[in-house]
Amino acid sequence: MKVKRPLLGVRVTGGLEGTMTAWAGISPLIMLERKCGLVELGNKVLPVKASSRGLQSGEMLECFVLMSAMGGECYDDMERLRGDSGLAAMLGYTPPASETARQWLDKFHDESLMALRPLQRSFLPPESKYLASLEEVNRKVTWAYVKAVLSSTWQLPESQWGSSGVGQAGKDDKPIPWVTLDIDAHLVETHKEGAQRCYDGYPAFQPMIVTWAETGLILADEFREGNVPASVGAIKLVNKAYGMLPPGSWRIRIRSDSAAYEQDNLEDWDRKSWEFAVSADMTPQLKAEIEALPQDAWQPWKERAQKETSLIREWAEVVYVPSKKIERKDSKPYRYVAVRIRSRQRELFADGNRVRYFAVVSNRWDIEGQELLEWHRGKAGTVEKSHDILKNELGAGVYPSGKHGANAAWLRIQVITHNLLQLLKKVALPQEYATAKPKRLRFALFTQFGQVVRHAGQVLLRIAHQGWQTLIRPAQQRIGVLVFDTG
Numbered sequence: 257m258k259v260k261r262p263l264l265g266v267r268v269t270g271g272l273e274g275t276m277t278a279w280a281g282i283s284p285l286i287m288l289e290r291k292c293g294l295v296e297l298g299n300k301v302l303p304v305k306a307s308s309r310g311l312q313s314g315e316m317l318e319c320f321v322l323m324s325a326m327g328g329e330c331y332d333d334m335e336r337l338r339g340d341s342g343l344a345a346m347l348g349y350t351p352p353a354s355e356t357a358r359q360w361l362d363k364f365h366d367e368s369l370m371a372l373r374p375l376q377r378s379f380l381p382p383e384s385k386y387l388a389s390l391e392e393v394n395r396k397v398t399w400a401y402v403k404a405v406l407s408s409t410w411q412l413p414e415s416q417w418g419s420s421g422v423g424q425a426g427k428d429d430k431p432i433p434w435v436t437l438d439i440d441a442h443l444v445e446t447h448k449e450g451a452q453r454c455y456d457g458y459p460a461f462q463p464m465i466v467t468w469a470e471t472g473l474i475l476a477d478e479f480r481e482g483n484v485p486a487s488v489g490a491i492k493l494v495n496k497a498y499g500m501l502p503p504g505s506w507r508i509r510i511r512s513d514s515a516a517y518e519q520d521n522l523e524d525w526d527r528k529s530w531e532f533a534v535s536a537d538m539t540p541q542l543k544a545e546i547e548a549l550p551q552d553a554w555q556p557w558k559e560r561a562q563k564e565t566s567l568i569r570e571w572a573e574v575v576y577v578p579s580k581k582i583e584r585k586d587s588k589p590y591r592y593v594a595v596r597i598r599s600r601q602r603e604l605f606a607d608g609n610r611v612r613y614f615a616v617v618s619n620r621w622d623i624e625g626q627e628l629l630e631w632h633r634g635k636a637g638t639v640e641k642s643h644d645i646l647k648n649e650l651g652a653g654v655y656p657s658g659k660h661g662a663n664a665a666w667l668r669i670q671v672i673t674h675n676l677l678q679l680l681k682k683v684a685l686p687q688e689y690a691t692a693k694p695k696r697l698r699f700a701l702f703t704q705f706g707q708v709v710r711h712a713g714q715v716l717l718r719i720a721h722q723g724w725q726t727l728i729r730p731a732q733q734r735i736g737v738l739v740f741d742t743g
Contacts (some may be wrong), residue, residue, distance in 0.1 A: 269697055275708045275709070277706055278704075280706025282322060286622075287736070288684065291735055293740065299313050301362065303387060311356075317669070318347070321669060322343075326540055326671055328652045334353070334354045364386045364665035369382055369384060371618075380480060387664055394671060394672050397675045398475065401675070405471070437510050438489060438543075438639035439494055452482045459482060461663070462480045464489075464493060467638050469511075474511060474646075475497035475500040477503070508531070513535045532618060538615065543622065545574055558626060567598065650673055652667055685701070706718055731739050
C-alpha cells in the first residue's frame with residue numbers, strides 16, 4: 257500500500273512527478289539535521305565558495321554527512337548522490353560533483369600552518385580557522401542530544417534552561433550523572449605520499465578521539481600523522497572534550513591507556529577533582545615494587561563466568577608513591593593496582609616470561625581493586641567501539657587527501673555523522689536499534705525504494721514498503737515534535 261507524507265524543509269521545485277530514489281529512508285536523518293540547524297550553522301561558520309552560485313557551505317556539509325551515512329568513503333562516491341534525482345528532490349538541491357566536493361574540503365587546509373613543521377621529529381599543526389569552526393557543528397549536535405535525551409532524566413526546572421536549551425543543575429535538583437571520558441588513538445594504514453611511519457613500522461595516520469562513555473558520543477577528535485605519539489597533547493584533547501559539554505555541574509571521570517600516563521595530566525585532573533584510571537608504564541621502579549609484594553598480597557580474580565582457563569589472573573594493591581611536581585596539604589597519594597597473569601602449566605609467554613604484570617594508576621579509593629580494574633577496562637566497549645564504527649562503518653578508514661587540514665575535516669565530518677546517528681537512534685527509532693551500527697541502519701532504514709511527487713504545492717514521498725509504517729513514518733513524527741535552539 258502506498259502512502260504519502262510531506263518532508264520537512266524541502267523546497268518545492270518543478271518537474272518532480274515520478275522522480276525515484278533508492279534512499280527514501282534517509283529522510284528522517286535529513287529532517288534531524290535540519291531540526292538541529294546544522295545547515296544554517298554551516299552557512300555561517302564554514303568555508304564560503306568564491307562564487308555565490310551553487311551550493312552553500314551548510315548544504316555541502318549536509319551532503320558529506322549523508323554520503324558518510326550511506327556508506328561513501330571517497331570524493332567519487334558523491335557522484336552516487338548527485339545521480340539520484342529523488343534524493344535531490346528530497347534535499348531541494350542537487351548534491352555537488354566530486355571535484356567540487358574535493359575543492360570545498362581543501363579549504364579546511366591552511367598551508368601556512370604546515371610551515372612550522374620541523375625537519376625531523378613528529379609534528380602536530382594547529383587547527384585552521386575553518387577546522388575549528390567545524391567543531392562548532394559537533395557541539396550543536398552534542399547539545400541537541402543532551403536536551404532531547406538527557407535533560408528529562410535530570411528533571412531540571414525550566415527556569416534553569418538558558419537560550420541554548422541546556423540546563424544547569426541547582427542545589428535542590430538531582431545531580432548531573434558522572435561523565436566518563438575515554439581517550440584513545442587508532443591507526444589507519446595509508447599509502448599517501450609523505451605519510452609517516454607509525455610505531456608498528458608502516459605508513460599510517462593515528463587519529464585520537466575522546467568518547468563520552470555513557471552516551472557513545474565522540475566529543476573531541478584530532479587527526480594526526482602516524483609518528484605523533486599518542487601521549488602528545490592528551491590533556492589538551494580531554495580539555496577540549498570537556499569544553500564541548502553544555503554548561504552544567506558535570507562530574508568528570510577519565511579512562512585511558514598509558515598514553516595519558518604523564519605526571520602533568522594526572523596532576524591536572526586530580527587538581528580539578530576529576531577522577532581517573534590510567535594504565536601505568538611498567539617502569540623498573542614500579543616493577544620492582546610489584547615483584548616485591550608478598551604472596552598473601554595477591555587476590556584471586558573473581559570471574560563472573562566461572563570457567564577453567566589456562567591462565568591465573570590476580571590483583572594486588574601496590575604501595576608506590578612517585579613524587580608530584582606540586583604537593584597540596586589535602587592531596588592523597590595516587591592508587592596503584594597491579595595485575596599478575598600466570599600460566600597454570602608454567603609455560604612461557606611469547607616474550608619468554610613466565611609471569612606478566614600490568615598496573616593502573618587512579619585517584620579513586622571508593623571501590624575494590626578488581627572493580628577499579630574492570631571499570632578501567634570498560635573503555636574497550638566505548639572508545640574502541642567508536643574506533644571500529646569510524647574506520648569500518650563510516651569513512652574514517654580511508655583518508656581522501658594528501659593535505660593535513662582536508663583529512664582532519666574529513667575525520668571531523670565522520671564524527672559529526674556518528675553523533676547524528678547516535679541522536680537519531682535515541683529520539684526517532686525503536687529500542688531494538690539502540691545499539692545498531694550504521695551498516696544495519698542502511699539495511700533496515702536508509703535503503704528504501706521511494707517516489708518523490710508534487711501535489712497541491714507540497715513535496716510528498718511515496719514508499720511502497722512495510723518500513724514506512726514501522727520505521728520511517730514514526731521516526732518523522734518523533735523528529736517533527738522536537739524543538740532545538742537553532743540560533
